[in-house]
Amino acid sequence: MPTVAPDPTAETRARIDGDGAWARLCRHAADAPAPDPLFDRHDADREAAEMLDLYGPFLADAGPRPLVFAHLGQSLDGRIATDAGESTYITCAANLDHLHRMRALACAVVVGAGTVRHDDPRLTVRRVPGRHPMRVVIDTERRLDERYRLFRDGETETVLLCAEDRQDGERIGDARILGVPRRGETIDYAAVVAVLAGLGCRRVFVEGGGVTVSRFLAEGCLDRLQIAVAPMILGSGRPALSLAPLTNLSEALRPPTRIFRMGDDVLFDCDVRRSG
Ligand SMILES: NC(=O)c1ccc[n+]([C@@H]2O[C@H](COP(=O)([O-])OP(=O)(O)OC[C@H]3O[C@@H](n4cnc5c(N)ncnc54)[C@H](OP(=O)(O)O)[C@@H]3O)[C@@H](O)[C@H]2O)c1
Structure with a gap:
C-alpha cells in the first residue's frame, strides 16, 4: 500500500496532471451523475487522450x-x-x-x-x-x-x-x-x-x-x-x-x-x- 507521497517536482506534477486532463476529469467526477461529454477529445494531446481512455469508463453513470x-x-x-x-x-x-x-x-x-x-x-x-x-x-x-x-x-x-x-x-x-x-x-x-x-x-x-x-x-x-x-x-x-475451484476451462x-x-x-x- 502506498505511503505518504514525497513533494512532487514540477516535472512529476506535469506528468501526473496530463496537461490538465486529470484536473478536468476530477471536476467531471465531482459533477456526475452524467459527465458527458467529458471534453473534446480532438483538443486533447496524446497524454491527455490516454488518460481519458483509461479513466473514462469509471466516470460512466452506472444507473x-x-x-x-x-x-x-x-x-x-x-x-x-x-x-x-x-x-x-x-x-x-x-x-x-x-x-x-x-x-x-x-x-x-x-x-x-x-x-x-x-x-x-x-x-x-x-x-x-x-x-x-x-x-x-x-x-x-x-x-x-x-x-x-x-x-x-x-x-x-x-x-x-x-x-x-x-x-x-x-x-x-x-x-x-x-x-x-x-x-x-x-x-x-x-x-x-x-x-x-x-x-x-x-x-x-x-x-x-x-x-x-x-x-x-x-x-x-x-x-x-x-x-x-x-x-x-x-x-x-x-x-x-x-x-x-473449476473443473472445466469453459467455466x-x-x-x-x-x-x-x-x-x-x-x-x-x-x-x-x-x-x-
Ligand atoms: N498488492 C495489493 O494490491 C494489495 C492491496 C491491498 C492489500 N494488500 C495486502 O494484502 C494483505 C491483506 O489481504 P487479504 O486478502 O489477506 O485480506 P483482506 O481482503 O484485506 O481482509 C479480509 C481478510 O482478513 C481477515 N481478517 C479480518 N480481521 C482480521 C484480523 N483482526 N486479523 C487477521 N485477519 C483478519 C478476514 O477474515 P474474516 O472474513 O473472518 O473477518 C478475511 O480473511 C495484506 O498483506 C496487504 O498488505 C495488497
Missing part, C-alpha cells in the same frame, strides 16, 4: 446502483503480499499514482480488515490532486480495535461495516459502525453495496486485499476489475484472487479486457460484468 471497481497489484505469479503480509511495494510508482487517481474518482474506497491490520493504511489521495473518498473497512467479525490510523486521523469520513450480530456500538474512534446482514460464512456483499448507495456513493473502489476483492467478484458485485502485474516473482505469499471468466502499460508494470482492466 440506480453504484459502479463498483477493484484493483490488485500482483507479482507475475499472482501474489499481492508475502506470507507475512508485506506488500510495499509490488507495483511501480506509476501504478501507485494510478491507485491514487482511482481513489480520487471514487466516492468510497473499501478495504478488508486484513489490509488494515497489516498496512494501517490512510487511503487518502496524496500522490495526485483530488478529493479523499470516504473510507470503508469491512470487518465482518468486528475484530479490529481503534488503534489504526483511519479510525483516528480525522482526514476524511470513515465507516466500519460488520455483521449485524457483531455490531457492539455506534463508533470506533472517529468512525461510524454500521451492521450489514450475513450471507453464509461472511457478510452480504450486495447489502454492502446497497449500504454504500444509501450513503450517497455512486462510485465504489475496492482496493484490497485479495480476500475482499474475491468476495465482491464471487458475489457478482464487481463491474470492473483491474489487475496490475509487476515483473516480480515471489513464489509464495498471499494470493490475489481466490475463487471456487473460466473471460472478461473483455483493456491493457495499459504503467512503467514496468502491465495493467489489465477487465469488464467483469461482460465476462460471459
Whole structure:
C-alpha cells in the first residue's frame, strides 16, 4: 500500500496532471451523475487522450446502483503480499499514482480488515490532486480495535461495516459502525453495496486485499476489475484472487479486457460484468 507521497517536482506534477486532463476529469467526477461529454477529445494531446481512455469508463453513470471497481497489484505469479503480509511495494510508482487517481474518482474506497491490520493504511489521495473518498473497512467479525490510523486521523469520513450480530456500538474512534446482514460464512456483499448507495456513493473502489476483492467478484458485485502485474516473482505469499475451484476451462471468466502499460508494470482492466 502506498505511503505518504514525497513533494512532487514540477516535472512529476506535469506528468501526473496530463496537461490538465486529470484536473478536468476530477471536476467531471465531482459533477456526475452524467459527465458527458467529458471534453473534446480532438483538443486533447496524446497524454491527455490516454488518460481519458483509461479513466473514462469509471466516470460512466452506472444507473440506480453504484459502479463498483477493484484493483490488485500482483507479482507475475499472482501474489499481492508475502506470507507475512508485506506488500510495499509490488507495483511501480506509476501504478501507485494510478491507485491514487482511482481513489480520487471514487466516492468510497473499501478495504478488508486484513489490509488494515497489516498496512494501517490512510487511503487518502496524496500522490495526485483530488478529493479523499470516504473510507470503508469491512470487518465482518468486528475484530479490529481503534488503534489504526483511519479510525483516528480525522482526514476524511470513515465507516466500519460488520455483521449485524457483531455490531457492539455506534463508533470506533472517529468512525461510524454500521451492521450489514450475513450471507453464509461472511457478510452480504450486495447489502454492502446497497449500504454504500444509501450513503450517497455512486462510485465504489475496492482496493484490497485479495480476500475482499474475491468476495465482491464471487458475489457478482464487481463491474470492473483491474489487475496490475509487476515483473516480480515471489513464489509464495498471499494470493490475489481466490475463487471456487473449476473443473472445466469453459467455466473460466473471460472478461473483455483493456491493457495499459504503467512503467514496468502491465495493467489489465477487465469488464467483469461482460465476462460471459
Ligand atoms: N498488492 C495489493 O494490491 C494489495 C492491496 C491491498 C492489500 N494488500 C495486502 O494484502 C494483505 C491483506 O489481504 P487479504 O486478502 O489477506 O485480506 P483482506 O481482503 O484485506 O481482509 C479480509 C481478510 O482478513 C481477515 N481478517 C479480518 N480481521 C482480521 C484480523 N483482526 N486479523 C487477521 N485477519 C483478519 C478476514 O477474515 P474474516 O472474513 O473472518 O473477518 C478475511 O480473511 C495484506 O498483506 C496487504 O498488505 C495488497
